[in-house]
Amino acid sequence: MLLYTTERSPRGFRVPAMAGEVSRARRRVVAIARDWQLPLDEEYLQDLELLASEVITNAVEHTEGTSIVCVRWTGVRVRVEVSDGDPCELIPAVSGPDEESGRGLLLVTSLAASWGTHPHREGKVVWFEIGPAVVPVAAAKVEFSAGCRHARDDASSGGEQRVLARLGA
Template sequence: MSDIASFPVPQVWDVMPDPSAIPAARRLVVEIARFWRVPLSNEALRDAELCTSELVANAMEHTRARCRVAVRWTGERLRVEVADSSARLTSRDRAQDLTTSGRGLILVEALSHSWGWHPLKTGKVVWFECAADQPVTGDSRRAVLVDATRAI
């Protein structure tokens, strides 16, 4: 069995433009990671949860339309992508010292191992990745990946 074939199937869903959908989206990301047995500590899962909240909230605030969330496990990193209908990336330098908003991408940059964005035909995808707390190699890597695919 090749390692690529043993990765869990990415999970993708639409999030409606309703503020109550933000907590549900972040909880679902954590539930998926736990279901897949992604080797992330509770602290790393909290970081992924917060980063998800920020990206989904940004998408809702700037488009007032639904967005699409995708979660993938690469074998080394948990990747969360949020696609929306705006081609414009919100500025991570926009926040003023006394404002209470505008710091979402600064938090994502600080809490994730990597992040970025790329344009789509109609919009963009903003993503972040959280690395596994410990490298998963050899037989233990194969066991984590095989168990995750059986559970789905």
């Protein structure tokens, strides 16, 4: 039994390392979720936009190359993955009360149902999920196919990057 249809294939796009591209990228993430007509209320979509902005901003500000954003539907949550070319481990900053930056990962930790980071051969991937904090047992096993760094633009959502979800072990 499938938890969702495979027509919600992952969508990926590139984000040049320019500050002006962050707002366009975060709006694109939300547009993808809206296009899929997911069962997420407006509060989740606002959190999705805020957290996408934070994670994409980190990639743009702290790397010199293009980042890749991949948006997936797990059957329960929206998962956003941002790949960049910086292999350095992501360490949350400690900000003072008068500082204007350094709170992005605190927001991600507070609002995301889950989040994390992992290395890949060209840098790292930072990901987060928005949706219910408790995942139904039936949705606990989710397999992801091809990696985001190979994602093509939205216009070409080929079958080679399908997300498969199945029940059981």
